[in-house]
Amino acid sequence: MSDAGSAAGSGSVEGTPRIAAKAVGKRFGDLQVFKDINMTIGEREIVTVVGPSGCGKTTLLRCVNGLLPVSEGEIQIEGTPVTRPRQGVAMVFQNFGLFPWKTVLSNVSYGLKLDGCPKEDLRDRSMEKIKLVGLEGFENSYPYQLSGGMQQRCGLARALAVEPSVLLMDEPFAAIDAQTREILQFELLRIWEMRPTSMMFVTHSIEEAVLMGHRVVVLKGRPSSVFETVEVDLPEPRGRETLSHPQFNELREHVWANLMDEVRAAEFEVN
Amino acid sequence: MIDMNKKWARFATYAVGLLIGAGMWQYFGARGNQLASASLTETFSRFIRLIENGELPTAVANSMQLYVAGFSAAIIAASALGLLMSRIRFLRVGIENYVMLLYATPMVAVVPFISSLLGPFFMAKFVVVFLFGFFPVLYNTLEGGRSLRPELVEVATSFRSGEMALWRDLLIPYTLPFILTGVRQGAGRALVGVVASEFLVSSSGMGGMIRYYDGNYIIEGVFATVIVLTAIGVLLMWLGRLLEDRFAAWRGLNR
Ligand SMILES: Nc1ncnc2c1ncn2[C@@H]1O[C@H](COP(=O)(O)OP(=O)(O)O)[C@@H](O)[C@H]1O
Numbered sequence: 142m143s144d145a146g147s148a149a150g151s152g153s154v155e156g157t158p159r160i161a162a163k164a165v166g167k168r169f170g171d172l173q174v175f176k177d178i179n180m181t182i183g184e185r186e187i188v189t190v191v192g193p194s195g196c197g198k199t200t201l202l203r204c205v206n207g208l209l210p211v212s213e214g215e216i217q218i219e220g221t222p223v224t225r226p227r228q229g230v231a232m233v234f235q236n237f238g239l240f241p242w243k244t245v246l247s248n249v250s251y252g253l254k255l256d257g258c259p260k261e262d263l264r265d266r267s268m269e270k271i272k273l274v275g276l277e278g279f280e281n282s283y284p285y286q287l288s289g290g291m292q293q294r295c296g297l298a299r300a301l302a303v304e305p306s307v308l309l310m311d312e313p314f315a316a317i318d319a320q321t322r323e324i325l326q327f328e329l330l331r332i333w334e335m336r337p338t339s340m341m342f343v344t345h346s347i348e349e350a351v352l353m354g355h356r357v358v359v360l361k362g363r364p365s366s367v368f369e370t371v372e373v374d375l376p377e378p379r380g381r382e383t384l385s386h387p388q389f390n391e392l393r394e395h396v397w398a399n400l401m402d403e404v405r406a407a408e409f410e411v412n
Numbered sequence: 413m414i415d416m417n418k419k420w421a422r423f424a425t426y427a428v429g430l431l432i433g434a435g436m437w438q439y440f441g442a443r444g445n446q447l448a449s450a451s452l453t454e455t456f457s458r459f460i461r462l463i464e465n466g467e468l469p470t471a472v473a474n475s476m477q478l479y480v481a482g483f484s485a486a487i488i489a490a491s492a493l494g495l496l497m498s499r500i501r502f503l504r505v506g507i508e509n510y511v512m513l514l515y516a517t518p519m520v521a522v523v524p525f526i527s528s529l530l531g532p533f534f535m536a537k538f539v540v541v542f543l544f545g546f547f548p549v550l551y552n553t554l555e556g557g558r559s560l561r562p563e564l565v566e567v568a569t570s571f572r573s574g575e576m577a578l579w580r581d582l583l584i585p586y587t588l589p590f591i592l593t594g595v596r597q598g599a600g601r602a603l604v605g606v607v608a609s610e611f612l613v614s615s616s617g618m619g620g621m622i623r624y625y626d627g628n629y630i631i632e633g634v635f636a637t638v639i640v641l642t643a644i645g646v647l648l649m650w651l652g653r654l655l656e657d658r659f660a661a662w663r664g665l666n667r
């Protein structure tokens with residue numbers, strides 16, 4: 142299974158990877174969250190990372206973003222080790238991370254402003270992304286006036302506004318109702334098709350991981366590490382019809398079977 | 413039942429309430445001990461006289477000067493210290509307990525001490541008003557600043573914000589409504605500070621007037637001054653609310 146799609150023109154074989162994790166481990170004091178993580182993400186590639194809650198997905202993304210130092214190994218972006226957040230890397234957060242005192246427009250232009258975008262371009266460039274995510278007409282609304290789905294559209298526009306070459310997505314749709322989540326998944330795919338980047342997409346939903354990813358990295362164990370990397374050789378562009386593709390079900394069942402015991406264990410822990 | 417949603421019904425209720433209050437004041441004021449009470453009409457005519465001879469306007473200007481000087485200094489110092497404390501851990505850990513302690517201390521208790529330390533001068537009164545207004549603002553700023561969600565600070569870091577930009581984009585706009593809550597609380601206290609210092613440090617302004625008329629058993633003079641103080645207090649509270657609402661629209665509390 143894991144080599145099924147390696148010849149299918151996914152970014153992993155084109156040029157040098159834009160993101161590379163080499164034997165990465167992270168500890169918080171005595172707690173080893175993950176260890177020996179190896180993965181690469183190509184220039185035009187979506188890699189999804191799936192694993193149960195608490196397995197360290199957010200922590201891994203924070204390390205890739207340069208918000209946290211790794212304990213072992215190294216993370217490289219474009220060949221240089223990550224030590225702090227850098228330009229061209231943008232994150233979309235699980236709980237949106239919007240500034241409640243700012244309107245949609247000023248939330249979206251936040252990163253641009255910090256990047257030193259000239260004032261006269263700020264509005265146009267922000268509005269372009271607001272339109273792209275379908276929030277036109279809401280640019281003067283405050284986050285509390287928007288539904289969860291619309292708030293995350295805003296979070297996405299804020300990340301896209303800085304024209305990142307690396308997009309880090311931390312369970313972006315986990316806090317959104319199922320129907321809206323589906324819509325947003327397809328919109329994100331549509332937006333990515335228009336302007337492909339290196340996307341690292343973290344989720345605990347197996348279905349979402351298979352739908353979005355060109356490759357699915359499965360995290361498992363305590364401390365967690367990469368259990369397997371599944372190449373997803375589904376027709377592109379992905380869309381609603383992907384969900385009814387026979388291979389989609391096959392891949393989903395495969396990942397599910399591998400994660401099941403771990404998910405069960407996590408469930409018992411919660412109860 | 414009267415439908416309180418109708419505008420005129422509400423207005424009429426207010427008017428009746430006021431009339432009953434005024435009537436009681438007039439009745440009991442005119443019959444009470446002349447050394448300890450004054451009726452509505454007596455108070456009103458004294459009020460007019462005090463305005464005409466310029467005594468009350470001068471006193472109000474005097475008190476307000478003290479108020480504005482002391483309280484604005486308190487607002488600036490307290491919000492700056494509060495913001496610093498919310499970002500710098502050792503500062504917070506070091507001072508926090510004292511802030512709580514002094515926030516809970518009735519400041520009137522320290523007025524004689526300040527008075528004997530600094531003498532019967534403007535400086536002493538300024539310090540008193542400053543202290544009355546300082547702790548509510550500091551306390552609320554600190555509570556606000558530290559409740560800024562760490563996730564949002566992480567967002568800022570992720571977008572490569574420096575500390576200065578963090579203050580400009582996150583800390584100050586987020587904490588502003590809390591600061592204004594502190595200002596609203598402190599506004600009343602600082603007014604108490606003005607009167608207390610005019611009583612206890614050296615006689616001046618409206619506090620001085622109250623002291624003088626009370627000492628000379630001219631109760632309608634006391635009442636006329638107190639009413640002006642009350643009006644100023646109410647006005648300040650209203651102004652504080654207005655400010656708070658204006659800068660806290662994003663909380664979505666008033667919709
Ligand atoms: N700053 C931190 N300090 C200590 N422990 C942490 C910290 N951040 C995360 N953890 C722990 O690391 C583990 C993984 O957390 P997280 O990365 O949020 O998992 P996930 O995103 O997969 O749900 C959890 O057990 C969590 O309690």
Ligand SMILES: [Mg+2]
Pocket residue numbers: 198199200235311312
């Ligand atoms: Mg997480």
